[in-house]
Amino acid sequence: MKIEDAVVLVTGGNRGIGKALVAEALARGARKVYAAARDPRTVTTPGAEAVALDVTDPGSVRLAAAGTGDVTVLINNAGIYVGASFLTGDLADVRREFETNFYGPLHVTRAFVPQLLANGGGRIVNVHSALSWVALGQSYSATKAALWSASDALRLELAPQGIGVTGLHVGYVDTDMAAAVDAPKVSPGSVAAQVFDAVEQDRDEVLADDTSRGAKQSLIRDPAERYAAVAG
Template sequence: MELKNAVAVVTGANRGLGRHLAAQLVERGSKVYAAARRPETVDLPGVSPLRLDVTDPESIHEAARIASDATLLINNAGLATGATLIGGDLDDVHREIMTNYVGPLIATRAFAPVIEGNGGGAVLNVLSALSWYHPAGAGSYAASKAAAWAMSDATREELAPRGITVSALHVAYMDTDMAAAVPADQKVSPADVAAQALLGIEAGRPEILADEITRQVKQGLAGTPGPTAA
């Protein structure tokens, strides 16, 4: 997909990776709708702030009505609560599933006819190395990202005949608020991840592995799961 003159909707564009994606798309000549729950927090030059709360289907459908010229949807908005699956607060589990899986699915369903009607384009889902690696301490987040990985694969097949490619971006730790507690030497630059993501969209790559940790996790998928406690 050619990004020059593309029309992109980027969720969670007011900070972190979303902000870098929006800024780099503008640099590449795209029109950008910078979507956020509070559009007044978007301060990037050259973008059109757009209200979109991924946990609110009505706001998603209204955003699709407003951004009726969209050719690219980037499902970037995400949430990590630290909830475990057994002992964690079920409200937190529900919030992560809604934000990281159900919301992006509703957005994809809402924007697919828009993108198709504009001649086709692409969807990028921002996922995680935890789509494949599921430690107990991040069980809820990992489950939501695993669901979003399955969604990416299934919608890729379903949307291909409609001229829409679907890419999944997998990354471990980025230097953003979400990974504030992670040592600096384990984090990668969100600007670099954004650049890799956009190159992957242009190439139509189904998966984009943005760092070495993620590549190692992907390579280990065929391995035997670790032992369980007796």
């Protein structure tokens, strides 16, 4: 589908990858771009329409859906990193991460699918991670692995209704979330461009960097071999 004249909504659209996605959609001629954030006052991209949306609050999600009505491309980008240990971490932290990274996109998708259908179909983009496939992020990896699986299930359920689902996998991105990481990083702008290329080409998966491509290739290997290679 063409981004030109589409109506795009990006959760977490006030910073990082989300802000880059908002800017890229506008640059490609989207008719309207909603930048959703808990505090809409933090949305600073010229031309974007700020929307109050807390993905962990079903009531907030319903209000955002009721206040739009014309969305054709939904991007579930909002997320947090906690990375709690499953053995020693606070289970409240694990639950909080799942509420944002897994249940949040599910709440948003359920609220906006009727809108996409009413507008003739469209596409959903879910922001996964290279850590969907490599469990180095502990609870974070688990949330993204769950979202990856959910995206596959949603794709099968929604395809007959004319809605596609694209999953984005990427390693380290040059954003605040990865500021303390000393490793090669891809720019948010590059990620955003690849996402919208995939949407316009009706592709179901984006592997945005060498890290995500390597993580996917490693899935065919025995787990002991995979993690020995990572540790080495």
